[in-house]
Amino acid sequence: MGYRNLQQCVRDLERDDGLVRIAVEVDPCQEAAAIHRRVFAAGGPALLFERVKGCRFPLLSNLFGTSQRTHFLFRDTLDAVRNLVELKTDPTALLRRPWQYRNVPLAAWTMRPKPVRRGPVLEHSTRISEFPQVMSWPNDGGPFVTLPEVYTEDPDAPGVMKSNLGMYRVQMAGNDYLPDAEVGLHYQIHRSIGVHHAKALQRGEPFRVNIFVGGAPAMILAAVMPLPEGLSELMFAGALGGHRIPMMSRNGGPAIYAEADFCVCGTVLPTTKPEGPFGDHLGYYSLKHDFPVLKVDAVYHRRDAIWPFTVVGRPPQEDTAFGEIIHELTGPAIPSVLPGVHGIHAVDAAGVHPLLLAIGSERYVPYAEARRPQELLTIANAILGQGQLSLAKYLLIVAKEDDPRLDIHDVPAFFRHVLSRIDWSRDLHFQTRTTIDTLDYSGTGFNEGSKVVMAAAGPVRRELPSEVPSGFRLPESFNEPRIVLPGIVTVTGPNYRKGGKGAIRGFCGALGEADHPLSRFALVVVSDDSRFVAETLNNFLWVTFTRSNPAVDIDGVGAFVEDKHWGCRGPLVIDARIKPHHAPPLEEDPVVTKRVESLAAQGGPLQGLY
Numbered sequence: 001m002g003y004r005n006l007q008q009c010v011r012d013l014e015r016d017d018g019l020v021r022i023a024v025e026v027d028p029c030q031e032a033a034a035i036h037r038r039v040f041a042a043g044g045p046a047l048l049f050e051r052v053k054g055c056r057f058p059l060l061s062n063l064f065g066t067s068q069r070t071h072f073l074f075r076d077t078l079d080a081v082r083n084l085v086e087l088k089t090d091p092t093a094l095l096r097r098p099w100q101y102r103n104v105p106l107a108a109w110t111m112r113p114k115p116v117r118r119g120p121v122l123e124h125s126t127r128i129s130e131f132p133q134v135m136s137w138p139n140d141g142g143p144f145v146t147l148p149e150v151y152t153e154d155p156d157a158p159g160v161m162k163s164n165l166g167m168y169r170v171q172m173a174g175n176d177y178l179p180d181a182e183v184g185l186h187y188q189i190h191r192s193i194g195v196h197h198a199k200a201l202q203r204g205e206p207f208r209v210n211i212f213v214g215g216a217p218a219m220i221l222a223a224v225m226p227l228p229e230g231l232s233e234l235m236f237a238g239a240l241g242g243h244r245i246p247m248m249s250r251n252g253g254p255a256i257y258a259e260a261d262f263c264v265c266g267t268v269l270p271t272t273k274p275e276g277p278f279g280d281h282l283g284y285y286s287l288k289h290d291f292p293v294l295k296v297d298a299v300y301h302r303r304d305a306i307w308p309f310t311v312v313g314r315p316p317q318e319d320t321a322f323g324e325i326i327h328e329l330t331g332p333a334i335p336s337v338l339p340g341v342h343g344i345h346a347v348d349a350a351g352v353h354p355l356l357l358a359i360g361s362e363r364y365v366p367y368a369e370a371r372r373p374q375e376l377l378t379i380a381n382a383i384l385g386q387g388q389l390s391l392a393k394y395l396l397i398v399a400k401e402d403d404p405r406l407d408i409h410d411v412p413a414f415f416r417h418v419l420s421r422i423d424w425s426r427d428l429h430f431q432t433r434t435t436i437d438t439l440d441y442s443g444t445g446f447n448e449g450s451k452v453v454m455a456a457a458g459p460v461r462r463e464l465p466s467e468v469p470s471g472f473r474l475p476e477s478f479n480e481p482r483i484v485l486p487g488i489v490t491v492t493g494p495n496y497r498k499g500g501k502g503a504i505r506g507f508c509g510a511l512g513e514a515d516h517p518l519s520r521f522a523l524v525v526v527s528d529d530s531r532f533v534a535e536t537l538n539n540f541l542w543v544t545f546t547r548s549n550p551a552v553d554i555d556g557v558g559a560f561v562e563d564k565h566w567g568c569r570g571p572l573v574i575d576a577r578i579k580p581h582h583a584p585p586l587e588e589d590p591v592v593t594k595r596v597e598s599l600a601a602q603g604g605p606l607q608g609l610y
Helices: 006-015 031-041 067-073 078-089 104-110 192-203 217-222 233-241 319-337 375-383 387-391 411-421 496-511 530-535 537-546 590-599
Strands: 019-022 046-049 059-061 114-116 148-152 164-166 182-185 207-213 246-250 253-257 262-275 289-301 341-346 355-360 394-399 428-435 448-456 479-485 488-492 523-527 554-556 559-562 565-568 572-575
Touching: 006 019, 006 046, 006 067, 031 046, 031 059, 031 590, 067 319, 078 104, 078 233, 078 319, 104 233, 148 192, 148 217, 148 253, 164 192, 164 233, 182 262, 192 207, 207 253, 217 233, 253 262, 319 341, 341 375, 355 375, 375 394, 375 448, 394 411, 411 448, 411 479, 411 537, 428 565, 479 530, 479 537, 488 530, 496 523, 496 554, 496 572, 523 530, 523 537, 530 537, 554 565
Parallel strands: 019 046, 114 246, 355 394, 394 448, 488 523, 523 572
Antiparallel strands: 046 059, 148 164, 148 207, 182 289, 207 262, 246 253, 262 289, 341 355, 428 448, 479 488, 554 572, 559 565
16 A cells, blocks of 8 residues: 555556666766656656666656556555545535545554654665766756755754655755765745744754655655645655655654655755756746755665656646646645635646636625626735745636636636636736746846736626738737737737837837727737747747736736726737846757657667657
8 A cells, every 4th residue: 555665666667567667878967857858748657767877876757747647656545635635624524424534544544654763765875976967958057856855843843743845956066066065955935944944043053954865756745745834744645655654763863764765964054055057847947046055964875776856847847747636635625725716727837836827706796797806806815825826926817606617727718718808907906026936037036026916707898809810010020910819819029139118018009009900809928939829828828927027028008007006908918028137948958859869769779768
């Protein structure tokens, strides 16, 4: 029932034809990542790289690469975890349907970590430079641990029950780090690990951290779960893994996960050092910034250690499966946390954080013809005050009462619903000069940007054209209008360095003249390449919402300001061109591309794999 370590998981996947062993030597610097990306895109198996150039440890990737495989990994425990979440939301369900929840007592027992005296992870000592030096993109600042389980304990209440297990990326080498003596930890003070760090500083104590790599797949997933502060991820990992997580107390420091494949023990230094760049989940590089440094005190690994890794980049990537399983498990609890919310969708293709879709109740006025966003605005503020949801730049929220059958995961249908109902003169609500995702460089500075709520409620107010009319002219340097979705058109605009923001203002003025045909659309997106934007839905979502800062890059036809409220009477215009301050997009090294494509060519060792 569940896997106690990664070795059990690998054997089980191999028996089920869910894993392929790669015997040809592969370079951990970009080659393994490039192969992974292609196999993931093809919906392929998990990969065990048996011969890693310059390293004796095998690499494992694409473990969570498909929804089907993720469900297979946790097939024995998912029902029990779902039941635990349901009972958390509605405890009376146990009285009404006791037989349905018969698996809950065992799941509850497995949630308590198990103290042990010894474990496989301490069998051997090693050095950071002996780890697989995995790099995913050519301009990464060095090798990174991309599936770390970073473990800390509360200095005010040491022990496993108030511990934190988070997935904060770890830079193993490069920049100014002392080889084998220091690694970089990418985390912000508002994270749970940051709370522990602040407490250690207040107490005048060294802040000790353990980094685990590998172990049971449940530990990897637990590290990315958005659990409330103070609730240990070890408890969730136990329920999902079907066994109590074995933890070893050692030398008065944080506990060590006994079944991990690797463990780095260290102490956070009082100074920071530059970390990055790193190819990140928005599809661009996160640039070099100062972050905490861990002084390495000891490094361990088990005898049969396997190094799991993933590749981060423009979505969808393997971490998409994390989001899917997290939503599946926690989605039913959303109404109890956010009353009035019926669903939230963090759109993966838009980089997850930039774009949220939400369905809420609008009960203040029960008559459809008179309904307008009121309760929805209260709900929107609550959503933007919740954990990682607070990183959103765009929140589109609609009233369930207008279409109870609307599927929040049907993105085209959701946009049609919003754009046919929204009143741009009334239903835009901005938050300016606020915080956004640290990894998002579309804002005005590091971790600085804006947000907008687009709320739609009430009857249909406009028809959405689905064809670009003919026989009209665009302003100079604007061309190639193309349909994205009904009511949405994208136009290629001038290079930002030439036209800047003023070009968009002129464009909006031109569309407002003499009933311009494009003024019949609800949304116009100005981009650097309208052909690319209109080619796929994912391209539209990625370009529009990762390359714009709402308060700066939203304009409109007939724009006005009234009582500090901004609105427009014609189409909304979003400037999604690349700006000089944006981070560069991720691109493969052509030499690596040629190498990995040759491996999969006719007669190659990876033929048919991607």
